[in-house]
Amino acid sequence: MTLRRPGKGIPLEDEDASRLKFNEGLDSMSETQFALSISETNALLRNVRNRSNPPKSTVFSKTLEYVDQFTKMRDEGQLNDARRTLSKYNLHQFELPLLLNLLPANVDEAKTLIPSLTLHYSDNQIREICEDIREIKRYVDR
Numbered sequence: 001m002t003l004r005r006p007g008k009g010i011p012l013e014d015e016d017a018s019r020l021k022f023n024e025g026l027d028s029m030s031e032t033q034f035a036l037s038i039s040e041t042n043a044l045l046r047n048v049r050n051r052s053n054p055p056k057s058t059v060f061s062k063t064l065e066y067v068d069q070f071t072k073m074r075d076e077g078q079l080n081d082a083r084r085t086l087s088k089y090n091l092h093q094f095e096l097p098l099l100l101n102l103l104p105a106n107v108d109e110a111k112t113l114i115p116s117l118t119l120h121y122s123d124n125q126i127r128e129i130c131e132d133i134r135e136i137k138r139y140v141d142r
Contacts (some may be wrong), residue, residue: 018115020092034093037100040083042067043076072103073140082136089129092116103133 015021036044045064048054073079079100086096095114104110107126111118117126 017094020094020116020119035097037079037083037097038067039071039073039100040079040097042071042074043079070101072101078136078140081139085132085136086129089121089125099129099133103137104130105134106130 042064045060045067049060049064054060073082082100083096086099091099095116098114099110102113104113107123107130110126110130117129121129
């Protein structure tokens with residue numbers, strides 16, 4: 001039996017994040033579109049909420065409440081610096097927000113949580129990424 005997305009003829013088993021194999025969405029994003037971390041989503045929703053005419057829907061409120069619960073970086077400067085720091089590694093647009101969400105402490109943790117890193121990075125390169133993440137954590141924990 002082949003599982004398919006509702007309303008689509010795309011087999012679900014063809015998608016595999018560990019191999020960076022996606023059907024629609026992430027692979028078809030342009031350079032001006034990118035996936036956001038939870039903290040970036042929180043900052044975006046807070047900016048929308050602070051506009052003169054913010055959304056009043058329950059979905060908006062619940063989404064903001066959810067991302068607020070899991071946000072690790074509240075300062076937009078920290079968020080921009082963190083994204084800029086990790087961008088130098090030319091990570092897949094799926095991996096960068098995962099690293100910002102999970103902030104893995106070491107190579108083994110990074111490889112376990114984001115197996116696709118092993119497709120195009122050596123352990124030494126992943127170690128460098130984790131060292132930058134440690135610096136990001138120090139900056140955030142101040």
